[in-house]
Amino acid sequence: MTTTQKQGQKPSSGITLPPAQAINGGEAVAYAMRQIDPEVVAAYPITPQTFIIEKFSEYVADGLVNTEYINVESEHAAMSACVGATAAGGRAQTATSGPGLALMYEMLWVASGMRLPIVMHLCSRSFSAPLNILCDHSDVMGMRESSWPMLIGSSPQEAYDQAVAMPTIAENKSVLLPVANVLDGFTVTHSVERVEVLPDEVVKEFAGEYEPDIWALQPGSTATFGTLDANDFYFEHKRQQVEAMKNSLEVVRTQLNAVGEITGRPMNLVEEYLMDDAEIALVVLGSSEGMVRAAIDQARADGIKVGMVRIRLFRPFPVADVRKALEGIGAVGVLDRAIAFGTPGNGLLQDLATSTRTMPDRPLLMDFVYGLGGRATPKQLFRQAVDEVLNMNETRVEPDEPAYLGLK
Amino acid sequence: MDKRLPIEVRWHGRGGQGVVTASRILASAALKGGYYLQSLPDFGAERSGAPIAAYTRISETPVIDRGPVYEPDAVIVLDASLIGQVDVETGLVANGTIIVNTANPDSPALKRLQLKPGQQLWTVDASQIAIELIRRNVPNTPILGVFARCFSVLDIDTMSHAIDELMSETFPPNIVEANLKALRLGHDQAKKIEVEVGANA
Numbered sequence: 155m156t157t158t159q160k161q162g163q164k165p166s167s168g169i170t171l172p173p174a175q176a177i178n179g180g181e182a183v184a185y186a187m188r189q190i191d192p193e194v195v196a197a198y199p200i201t202p203q204t205f206i207i208e209k210f211s212e213y214v215a216d217g218l219v220n221t222e223y224i225n226v227e228s229e230h231a232a233m234s235a236c237v238g239a240t241a242a243g244g245r246a247q248t249a250t251s252g253p254g255l256a257l258m259y260e261m262l263w264v265a266s267g268m269r270l271p272i273v274m275h276l277c278s279r280s281f282s283a284p285l286n287i288l289c290d291h292s293d294v295m296g297m298r299e300s301s302w303p304m305l306i307g308s309s310p311q312e313a314y315d316q317a318v319a320m321p322t323i324a325e326n327k328s329v330l331l332p333v334a335n336v337l338d339g340f341t342v343t344h345s346v347e348r349v350e351v352l353p354d355e356v357v358k359e360f361a362g363e364y365e366p367d368i369w370a371l372q373p374g375s376t377a378t379f380g381t382l383d384a385n386d387f388y389f390e391h392k393r394q395q396v397e398a399m400k401n402s403l404e405v406v407r408t409q410l411n412a413v414g415e416i417t418g419r420p421m422n423l424v425e426e427y428l429m430d431d432a433e434i435a436l437v438v439l440g441s442s443e444g445m446v447r448a449a450i451d452q453a454r455a456d457g458i459k460v461g462m463v464r465i466r467l468f469r470p471f472p473v474a475d476v477r478k479a480l481e482g483i484g485a486v487g488v489l490d491r492a493i494a495f496g497t498p499g500n501g502l503l504q505d506l507a508t509s510t511r512t513m514p515d516r517p518l519l520m521d522f523v524y525g526l527g528g529r530a531t532p533k534q535l536f537r538q539a540v541d542e543v544l545n546m547n548e549t550r551v552e553p554d555e556p557a558y559l560g561l562k
Numbered sequence: 563m564d565k566r567l568p569i570e571v572r573w574h575g576r577g578g579q580g581v582v583t584a585s586r587i588l589a590s591a592a593l594k595g596g597y598y599l600q601s602l603p604d605f606g607a608e609r610s611g612a613p614i615a616a617y618t619r620i621s622e623t624p625v626i627d628r629g630p631v632y633e634p635d636a637v638i639v640l641d642a643s644l645i646g647q648v649d650v651e652t653g654l655v656a657n658g659t660i661i662v663n664t665a666n667p668d669s670p671a672l673k674r675l676q677l678k679p680g681q682q683l684w685t686v687d688a689s690q691i692a693i694e695l696i697r698r699n700v701p702n703t704p705i706l707g708v709f710a711r712c713f714s715v716l717d718i719d720t721m722s723h724a725i726d727e728l729m730s731e732t733f734p735p736n737i738v739e740a741n742l743k744a745l746r747l748g749h750d751q752a753k754k755i756e757v758e759v760g761a762n763a
Binding site for chain 1: 589590592597600603625626627629
């Protein structure tokens, strides 16, 4: 097998692929952004998002895109520029990480409340202090209630494939919400891997043009965006967002399927590994999937019937899909890569507990906190987690407190 | 017999020596060889002179492990002064290969390596080659030549193509040419050192 042979390989839809690239997750996202060629990209550089905007600004400088690239003074301004551009009828994208996301927090809600289909690539990173630039999901959890559909990939390939799908999800008329394409900081953004890309024209055709029904600079229109709503209709507008979020779930499914059909790489809201005959399971988000799968393989070799569920669509949380995946499972270990201080359970545990609470034979849950601030979690630790979940399945006693994997 | 796939490599060097670039070139060569690959820097504060590490994985199946390489098939040390400061040989597999950039194959630093029977030690004066040809101490391309000599999955021509393609994006032709020469010189000048097993165990 050589790359030249690979070049002629046809995916399921019969198109001829460009050669595979050895690029990292950040460059893979920038590649998709170049192909989509949004009208506006506004961003402020922050580690580990920098690969995306460095590469994309090269494309701008080289004249490979028609994008208006705005070097803003902060992330708050980045999201504000995207809000303005999208309200004016353009297609806009941005990218950020951890503290950058925190700084644009106000505007996250403005973007979703104004129902503007912005695409953001979030390179997950811890929050300071103490200062840390590495990966965890504190930022992901920090925006989970802001009415943004959020997809979390596990590899540079998925970061690319999802990036291709994102605008069509956001701009769907039954959704009209900003969307986040999450890629784990460093472990995906900086990991150079083999990435199969699509031809430019295929992505352009798939993404199409953004065609809003109303926009702020529409001639003759009296539409206004983000005006004072006080106690007149604010409540009703928020209720509408609930529906938009609900609608987005099936739109995400359809659009991931559509991209999967072109690439030959299926993508599901919830990805399962060895779940068919599993009695217990681990549930994970993002790029730790590989190490978890390695641990599952080890445990299987030791005769333990364990599987893995990876949740790709984090918001809206795919309750029905998760329940289906966990049907008949006795005990589940939930892998949380962020702490929700002072809450009765960390983020993913809360979601699992709420989703499964009315299942007739709900699985018992135990929470594992791991990988904070980029702490590497070798497969042996996930293998230990499997043993603890197995033990819980036998004792039928759920612990009140989370376990901390790899804490010194 | 050299190792077939999958191969996991751990790089050790100092900021500025081109550790991350070398790992990336190796990964690009793997793509050219038709394989799956990964090049992952170990993330710390990257500053000139600080010890840094990177990992390369080459495989016939998609690489899904995203984290440090704990049991490398190859360890590549771009700065011999790291030996003793960093446990460069940690986890090296039983028949693993360690490649060290040093001017002196008899140096006491090499004797500090805790190698086991079956493990191979190769040296090359990559810094000297780099200074002579590239006019800068960037020993990464000569040492890739040694890798090509030790591991037959990627030959010297594939490595050469990868360097040419990657470096041509940012460097003028004369620098690229110097690196291609350095690659071949590294390949040719590499020496296999007889390991005194357990001398310091």
